[in-house]
Amino acid sequence: MRFSCQQKTLVNSINIVQKAVSSKTTLPILKGIYLEVFNSHLKLVATDLEIGIEHVLEVNTYEEGSVVIDARLFSEIIKKLPDAEVEIALKEDNHLYIKCENSEFNIISHNPEDFPELPTIEEEYSYEITEDLFKNMIKQTVFATSHDESRPVLTGVLMEIEEDTLNMVALDGYRLALRKGKIQGPIDNKVIIPAKTLSEINRIISEEENIHITLTENHGLFTIGNTKLISRLLEGEFINYKQILPKEYKSKIKVKTKSLLDSIERASLLAREGKNNLVKFVVDENRLNITSNSELGKVQEDVYIDLEGEAIEIAFNSKYFIDALKIVEDEEVYLEFTTNLSPGILKPVSNDNYTYLILPVRLSAD
Amino acid sequence: MRFSCQQKTLVNSINIVQKAVSSKTTLPILKGIYLEVFNSHLKLVATDLEIGIEHVLEVNTYEEGSVVIDARLFSEIIKKLPDAEVEIALKEDNHLYIKCENSEFNIISHNPEDFPELPTIEEEYSYEITEDLFKNMIKQTVFATSHDESRPVLTGVLMEIEEDTLNMVALDGYRLALRKGKIQGPIDNKVIIPAKTLSEINRIISEEENIHITLTENHGLFTIGNTKLISRLLEGEFINYKQILPKEYKSKIKVKTKSLLDSIERASLLAREGKNNLVKFVVDENRLNITSNSELGKVQEDVYIDLEGEAIEIAFNSKYFIDALKIVEDEEVYLEFTTNLSPGILKPVSNDNYTYLILPVRLSAD
Numbered sequence: 001m002r003f004s005c006q007q008k009t010l011v012n013s014i015n016i017v018q019k020a021v022s023s024k025t026t027l028p029i030l031k032g033i034y035l036e037v038f039n040s041h042l043k044l045v046a047t048d049l050e051i052g053i054e055h056v057l058e059v060n061t062y063e064e065g066s067v068v069i070d071a072r073l074f075s076e077i078i079k080k081l082p083d084a085e086v087e088i089a090l091k092e093d094n095h096l097y098i099k100c101e102n103s104e105f106n107i108i109s110h111n112p113e114d115f116p117e118l119p120t121i122e123e124e125y126s127y128e129i130t131e132d133l134f135k136n137m138i139k140q141t142v143f144a145t146s147h148d149e150s151r152p153v154l155t156g157v158l159m160e161i162e163e164d165t166l167n168m169v170a171l172d173g174y175r176l177a178l179r180k181g182k183i184q185g186p187i188d189n190k191v192i193i194p195a196k197t198l199s200e201i202n203r204i205i206s207e208e209e210n211i212h213i214t215l216t217e218n219h220g221l222f223t224i225g226n227t228k229l230i231s232r233l234l235e236g237e238f239i240n241y242k243q244i245l246p247k248e249y250k251s252k253i254k255v256k257t258k259s260l261l262d263s264i265e266r267a268s269l270l271a272r273e274g275k276n277n278l279v280k281f282v283v284d285e286n287r288l289n290i291t292s293n294s295e296l297g298k299v300q301e302d303v304y305i306d307l308e309g310e311a312i313e314i315a316f317n318s319k320y321f322i323d324a325l326k327i328v329e330d331e332e333v334y335l336e337f338t339t340n341l342s343p344g345i346l347k348p349v350s351n352d353n354y355t356y357l358i359l360p361v362r363l364s365a366d
Numbered sequence: 367m368r369f370s371c372q373q374k375t376l377v378n379s380i381n382i383v384q385k386a387v388s389s390k391t392t393l394p395i396l397k398g399i400y401l402e403v404f405n406s407h408l409k410l411v412a413t414d415l416e417i418g419i420e421h422v423l424e425v426n427t428y429e430e431g432s433v434v435i436d437a438r439l440f441s442e443i444i445k446k447l448p449d450a451e452v453e454i455a456l457k458e459d460n461h462l463y464i465k466c467e468n469s470e471f472n473i474i475s476h477n478p479e480d481f482p483e484l485p486t487i488e489e490e491y492s493y494e495i496t497e498d499l500f501k502n503m504i505k506q507t508v509f510a511t512s513h514d515e516s517r518p519v520l521t522g523v524l525m526e527i528e529e530d531t532l533n534m535v536a537l538d539g540y541r542l543a544l545r546k547g548k549i550q551g552p553i554d555n556k557v558i559i560p561a562k563t564l565s566e567i568n569r570i571i572s573e574e575e576n577i578h579i580t581l582t583e584n585h586g587l588f589t590i591g592n593t594k595l596i597s598r599l600l601e602g603e604f605i606n607y608k609q610i611l612p613k614e615y616k617s618k619i620k621v622k623t624k625s626l627l628d629s630i631e632r633a634s635l636l637a638r639e640g641k642n643n644l645v646k647f648v649v650d651e652n653r654l655n656i657t658s659n660s661e662l663g664k665v666q667e668d669v670y671i672d673l674e675g676e677a678i679e680i681a682f683n684s685k686y687f688i689d690a691l692k693i694v695e696d697e698e699v700y701l702e703f704t705t706n707l708s709p710g711i712l713k714p715v716s717n718d719n720y721t722y723l724i725l726p727v728r729l730s731a732d
Contacts, residue, residue, distance in 0.1 A: 266471075300470050
């Protein structure tokens, strides 16, 4: 195996696959990156057996072959090399020779036959979605997944394809995020993608290309330019989220996103010292009064609003509001409430692509 | 106590004093910032009993008085307030009232009489040095202090004033950094300043003013604009560093700082896996060959040099070289060697303000 390419190009390729390298593993080979030289190309592969990332780039090839090299050491060496042509070759005794200007490394490598093969997925039928949109949909849902491993389906995001619409849904028992977007593809479908997979996809997405998604019974394949990310799907039935979303409301508030976020963040400075990060909303004609108190003191905030419907008093865990207000990109949002024991809804004013549901906290009689 | 000022101004002032707030303390009052309103000014004070920082700013004052408020909570609240006028007042029950636009906080405060007074220091005689120079002198020495608390003097930097020259010296038993600079002041002096104090001073320095330094038997007072930093001095006798510095050399190398740094950093990628971060230098006519190896593999680097004097083979802990090469601002440095068992010297080519000594590692016969 022998090839050469520019140092910066190789750094970029290593960065793409490196996140799939297993950090905690009892299989040492998974700490490596698989390199394969074939037909003017270099393929890099890394996997932790849950997610696999494969990236192909053009290089100058002198001899085909493959090798597995420790990911951390390889990455550190290539990153520290000068911005110039790097030559890499497999030498006797399985040493990987790396040369760039006046630097020469000889590093112990591993047997490429020990590296696990990624599942083979036929790409005959695939969905297509724009990168920008998919990135945004991931950002607006993935934060609402659960970290509780005892209910695995909630640690992922539901991808529900109905005709030309993709619904992405995440929920953790306290809040639910639903983002709708356009998708092109062959048939309706419903899968649960692990949150980690989606976060990795968001990290890789950078160019202005479409993403192709292929779904099998157990795997999802995401093709982004020269990179393929293959992930296991989560098994199990997702909660029937449509049943949870309220159909009507008694109070509808229009408020500036930034003002609301700032006020809740300030109120939560005291709230977090108590339990539940409790902040209390008192909604009146054109005023949302937010209060919070703990043994350290108390705070009150007034936010200007437009109210349609009834006045209401309701309390929330401030964290769940802050999470959503940070990822909404619209300048104004609607809040919809029915009673102080039923879920509140947050929606952008400018479109109906996004719905965020949040459970209230019961107020003690005071 | 009642005053008002702009939110941004107050954030800036809190940032200056907050680093002196004690993070680990059995005295709760030391987790606070002392605020005092007097005569159109606000004074903020924080101390961990080793270092005290006092900062004064002009504010609109309505009522004189003082208070102590939890530093973390106060800082977080003020930072989150809008960029507008903030009003702060002490109310009944020792609650501190904070108002800014539509936000109102009432926070429990502490008794200002419990806050320790900073030592009083007469500023009659003081040294004067430019901020830029002092900042640079700190940066080029403080990293070489020891972290070993069993030899307290080595955890500080020697400030030795001889006529109009300040020598700052740090050493940890493996290397020594000596930086010379101009200072104005009344008499010769010799004190040891804790490394933490100097790091705090470097953090505070930002404007184009001179620093005034007043030294007493036990304390150093550093006046930087409206900020005073008072620090305990370290007790004990500093090592006679002049005796350690070699008077001559047998090999003198001129080399580009960046090339040498890059090569040693690459070599150390393998070196650090072994013990001592060992890198070996082989100096020849116009070539410095750097090698390192461990069970993971081996590396060799060639760096172009000008050599005056004898060829030599010598080995070092790469960390100590990297630390120094990172803070030297000159494009080229000299390395001076005598034998492979005696200290090496690193100096900038363009001036003789800086001398860095580094002990070699004995090479096993191989």
